[in-house]
Amino acid sequence: MTGTTTACGKPARVRPYSLTGGRPRRCRLLLVETFVAALDADGTAPGSGPGAGSRPRIPPEGRAIVDLCHRLRSVAEIAALLRMPLGAVRVLLLELAEQGRVRVFDTAHGTGRPDRALLERVQGALRRL
Amino acid sequence: MHSADCESADRESVYGESVYGESVDGESAGCEEGPEPRGAVTLGAVAADDAPRPWQTDRIRAPHATKIVVAGGFGVGKTTFVGSVSEITPLRTEALMTAAARDVDDTRATPAKRTTTVAMDFGRLTLDADLVLYLFGTPGQKRFWFMWDDLVRGAIGAVVLADTRRLAESFPALDYFETAGLPYVVGVNHFEGADRHAPEAVREALALPPPVPVVPMDARKRITVVDTLLALVGRALDTLPE
Numbered sequence: 213m214t215g216t217t218t219a220c221g222k223p224a225r226v227r228p229y230s231l232t233g234g235r236p237r238r239c240r241l242l243l244v245e246t247f248v249a250a251l252d253a254d255g256t257a258p259g260s261g262p263g264a265g266s267r268p269r270i271p272p273e274g275r276a277i278v279d280l281c282h283r284l285r286s287v288a289e290i291a292a293l294l295r296m297p298l299g300a301v302r303v304l305l306l307e308l309a310e311q312g313r314v315r316v317f318d319t320a321h322g323t324g325r326p327d328r329a330l331l332e333r334v335q336g337a338l339r340r341l
Numbered sequence: 342m343h344s345a346d347c348e349s350a351d352r353e354s355v356y357g358e359s360v361y362g363e364s365v366d367g368e369s370a371g372c373e374e375g376p377e378p379r380g381a382v383t384l385g386a387v388a389a390d391d392a393p394r395p396w397q398t399d400r401i402r403a404p405h406a407t408k409i410v411v412a413g414g415f416g417v418g419k420t421t422f423v424g425s426v427s428e429i430t431p432l433r434t435e436a437l438m439t440a441a442a443r444d445v446d447d448t449r450a451t452p453a454k455r456t457t458t459v460a461m462d463f464g465r466l467t468l469d470a471d472l473v474l475y476l477f478g479t480p481g482q483k484r485f486w487f488m489w490d491d492l493v494r495g496a497i498g499a500v501v502l503a504d505t506r507r508l509a510e511s512f513p514a515l516d517y518f519e520t521a522g523l524p525y526v527v528g529v530n531h532f533e534g535a536d537r538h539a540p541e542a543v544r545e546a547l548a549l550p551p552p553v554p555v556v557p558m559d560a561r562k563r564i565t566v567v568d569t570l571l572a573l574v575g576r577a578l579d580t581l582p583e
Contacts, residue, residue, distance in 0.1 A: 243495055244434070244463075245408045245475045249400035284397040286406060286475065288463055292432035293390060297458065299437060317403035319495055326407055326497050328581055334407060334497065335574045337468035341426075341567050 242302045244288040247317040250281040268311060274304050278313050391429045394467050404467075408475040409573060410492055412518075413502035414510025418530045418560035419478035420462045422502060425566040427464025427476065435460050436488055459485060461492075481514040489517060498524035498577045500569055502560070505529060508546050515547060524577040526554040528569045552579065 270278070276294055285293075291301040308314040326334075396404045411419045424431045435458045459480065466474045477492055479485060481501075493499070499518050503511040511527070518525040529543050540555040549555065554572040558565035 243408075244477065244492060245406040245473075245495075247403035247406055249403070251400075282400075283393050284400060284403055286465075288434045288475065288477070289432060289465075292434040292463070295435075297435050297437050315400070319406050324495065325581070326495070326577070328578065330405065330407060331497065331574055331578050331581070333472055334468060334474060335571065335578070337472060337474075338567055338571050338574065 241319070242287050242305055242316065243319055244286065244298070246287050246319055247284050248277075248281050248287065248290065248305060249284050249315050249317070250278045251313055251315050270308075270311075270313070271304075273300070274308055274313070277301070277304055277308060281314055394428075396467065396470060396473070402471075404469075404471040404473045406473050406475065408477060408496050409570060410489070410496050410499040410523075411476055411478045411502060412489075412499055412514040413481045414504065414507060414514075415480070417481075417502045417504045417507075417510070419502055421560040422500070422528070422530075422566055422569075423462055423464040423476045423478045425560060425563045426466055426570070428467060429465050431462045431464045431478075433460050433462050459488060461488065481510060483513045483517075486513075486517055489521075493518075493521055493523050496523065498526070498573045500528050500573055501525055502528045502530050503543065503547070504532060505543065506532070508543070511547060515549070524573065524580045526556055526569065526573045526576055528556050528558045528560075531557065531559045552576070 273294070273296065277290055280290055280293060287298070287301060287305065290296075290305070291298045294301070305314060305316065309316050396402075411422055413419055420431060437458055461477060461479050463475055463477045466476070468474050479488060479492060499514070501511055501514045501518065515525070515527075527543065527547065527549060529540065540557055543549075544551075544553075544555050554576055556565075556569045556572045558569045560566060
């Protein structure tokens, strides 16, 4: 049944991202739990200069993201703390990453299911709570 | 934050699942700040933030991030569930719901509306110095499936919270996860005044396949929430190919 509209209805089949060995080059994966950190390209903390900077213009929303990411943040946390829709945050993050203002970290599992080792670590940690 | 007021499951429809811009706006008075007009977002005025964890101060490395989805009908206790184990005050994130997505809506007529915003609450749990678990509470109705395709990617699995007084509300979420091939368990949230249904009766009523765990729990009690998560991780391990 169901030719379903669910784009990833059957995530177990062939995943396009797995073809790049889990290292997508340009097309960064921005899942809700993906971690992002600000990059200080020139050694100064981004956003510390009052007003003018020497680098290309950055919209206020982008600056807010960079400032927030002086602490490691997940995509969902950025959206929640800045009260911006997830989609908008993703778009801005892609731009910021391309400009070298933020670093986007790969999640442990990519888009696939977590593997046994990860699940067992989670299980062990939950048992110790 | 007034999150303490928001803990009760009764209020969840206010806290976690309101569809802003629609008629439920009035319900959101009292507990959360309610919808912010999009243009009124004051950048820099960051929503309530928590003290940083050690791993957050290292910007060279990132811990492994993993997640579990918590789904269910309105007011079933998702936000309470998340809040019971989260180390941070549950945060709310939003996604815009497009007109196209709303065509799928078979539960509620929303005539002549443009985009609306769907809220989703989540919490975080640092399990180890390099391992962080996120819990995402998401509304269970079919019309929110467009969010789930994205949400379930890479997830350990899902906890479907069920209220025995309204079991039918669990069906859409169960259908979705079954079809997606995502491991899931059913958490039967105990509400005051509700009959205690035996897990087997719930299993039968929901027509669950035998290997799917049914966990009686209380979303307000951390221990039972952790047990429910453990049941899910166990189920996820069982479904891995050898």
